[in-house]
Amino acid sequence: MGDRVAGTAGVSRGGYVRYLDLINSVSRPLPPMPVADLGPPVLTPLGVPLAGARVMLLGSAGVHLREDPPFAPVNDLGFRRIPAGTDPARLRPSHPTPMRRPGLRDVNVVFPYRRLAELAADGVIGGVTEVHLSMLGAIKRLRALADEVAPAVAAEAREQGADLLFVVPLCPACHQAMAVVARVVERCGLPTVCSTNARDITMLVKPPRSGFLNFPLGNCVGRPLQAGEQRAACADILALATRSEPAAMIVDLPFQWPDPTWPEQVAAQYQQEADVLRRQRASEFHHGVHYAADEVAAITGRF
Numbered sequence: 001m002g003d004r005v006a007g008t009a010g011v012s013r014g015g016y017v018r019y020l021d022l023i024n025s026v027s028r029p030l031p032p033m034p035v036a037d038l039g040p041p042v043l044t045p046l047g048v049p050l051a052g053a054r055v056m057l058l059g060s061a062g063v064h065l066r067e068d069p070p071f072a073p074v075n076d077l078g079f080r081r082i083p084a085g086t087d088p089a090r091l092r093p094s095h096p097t098p099m100r101r102p103g104l105r106d107v108n109v110v111f112p113y114r115r116l117a118e119l120a121a122d123g124v125i126g127g128v129t130e131v132h133l134s135m136l137g138a139i140k141r142l143r144a145l146a147d148e149v150a151p152a153v154a155a156e157a158r159e160q161g162a163d164l165l166f167v168v169p170l171c172p173a174c175h176q177a178m179a180v181v182a183r184v185v186e187r188c189g190l191p192t193v194c195s196t197n198a199r200d201i202t203m204l205v206k207p208p209r210s211g212f213l214n215f216p217l218g219n220c221v222g223r224p225l226q227a228g229e230q231r232a233a234c235a236d237i238l239a240l241a242t243r244s245e246p247a248a249m250i251v252d253l254p255f256q257w258p259d260p261t262w263p264e265q266v267a268a269q270y271q272q273e274a275d276v277l278r279r280q281r282a283s284e285f286h287h288g289v290h291y292a293a294d295e296v297a298a299i300t301g302r303f
Contacts, residue, residue: 016214017263018200019172026274027281034284034296035176035201036142038303040247041183041208044191048163050242052126056162058153058181060137060174061103061110061220062094070094071136074283077149079156081131084113095136097171097280098273099218106224110170115221115234124235129160137174140284140292142299145177150184157190164241166234167194168220172201179205183303193240195220195233199250206248211237213253216266222255229255 024032046053062071064080071078073096082091093103093110103110113132120127133153139145157165165185169178175198182192186208194210196202197217202210213221213233221237222230236253243249259265270277284292 015260015263016199017217017266019198019217020200022267022270023172023277023281026270027278030278030281031290031293033172033281034290034293035204036180036296036300036303037204038183038206038300041206041303042187043208043244043247044186044189045244046164046191046241048126050125050238051123053163053241054127054129054161055116055120055125055164055166055238056129056157056160057111057113057116057132057166057168058135058178059111059132059168059170060095060135060178061100061168061170062136063091063103063107063111063134064094066090066092073136074138075141076136077139077141077144079133079135079149079153081156082111082113082134083131084117084128086113088114093170095138095170095174097138097218099171102218102224103170108227108230109222109224110168110218110220112168112221112230112234115227115231116166118227118231119235119238125238126163129157129162131160133157137169137177138171138283139173139177140295142177142180142295146180146184146299146302150181151188153181154185154188154190157185162190164238165190165192166238167192167207169194169196169198170220171217172198175201176205179207180299182207191241193237195237196250202250208247208249209240209243210248210250211240211253212250213255215255215257216262
């Protein structure tokens with residue numbers, strides 16, 4: 001996964017953030033954040049040309065209609081249907097992490113449904129489903145996620161006529177949870193593509209096909225209010241659906257964040273907010289038991 005830069009915990013020589021190293025460093029004395037190291041995933045071929053494929057979006061930022069209650073901050077195993085024609089002003093991400101801030105400025109950064117509609121209008125994809133799906137991906141109950149939620153997502157996508165599921169994770173925990181969903185959906189016979197800003201986690205959990213955008217977490221498919229950049233990133237990720245090998249592919253996307261020192265800035269921010277991170281990680285424990293580690297162990301034994 002690349003060497004760390006001396007003196008900068010969590011930053012690789014390749015210039016990307018190793019979020020697990022960073023989280024584990026600043027949240028001591030807690031045990032390491034558990035993330036599953038899984039085997040190769042199943043790959044399901046795209047059954048139609050990309051230009052004829054109907055795409056469904058699955059986002060993990062907890063985007064919801066403003067008139068509806070927000071998602072639970074942790075272990076919300078439900079998903080919600082967001083009509084494809086919804087006005088962006090009616091949508092809001094409810095994920096508790098500060099990484100939702102770019103999505104507060106521009107919901108399409110974390111839930112790029114408008115970008116998919118534009119790509120359909122341009123003929124890059126065949127169309128979009130009538131509804132997209134939204135979850136809040138801070139999920140530690142991985143067995144229930146794999147056994148109950150992911151098959152339901154696959155069934156919903158099939159019912160909506162999707163040929164391809166585009167998965168967009170937000171936070172580090174989301175990257176694990178949504179990768180598990182993508183793996184199960186692919187096992188159910190529906191191809192998936194994923195965005196990722198957390199290369200180290202994606203390398204471990206191994207969703208079937210991922211496009212790595214080396215931007216700060218929260219800028220899932222580009223910078224806020226940069227529609228052209230978002231659209232181009234989405235197109236590059238969607239194009240991975242036409243590839244049948246290698247399994248667990250991670251393709252670097254050709255975009256650069258304007259400030260090259262951003263990884264060091266992210267590492268410094270994590271250090272400054274160490275108490276906040278420790279409080280967030282408290283959800284991994286129940287009555288003193290690190291149940292999240294048990295969930296990871298159970299998933300690792302099954303995939």
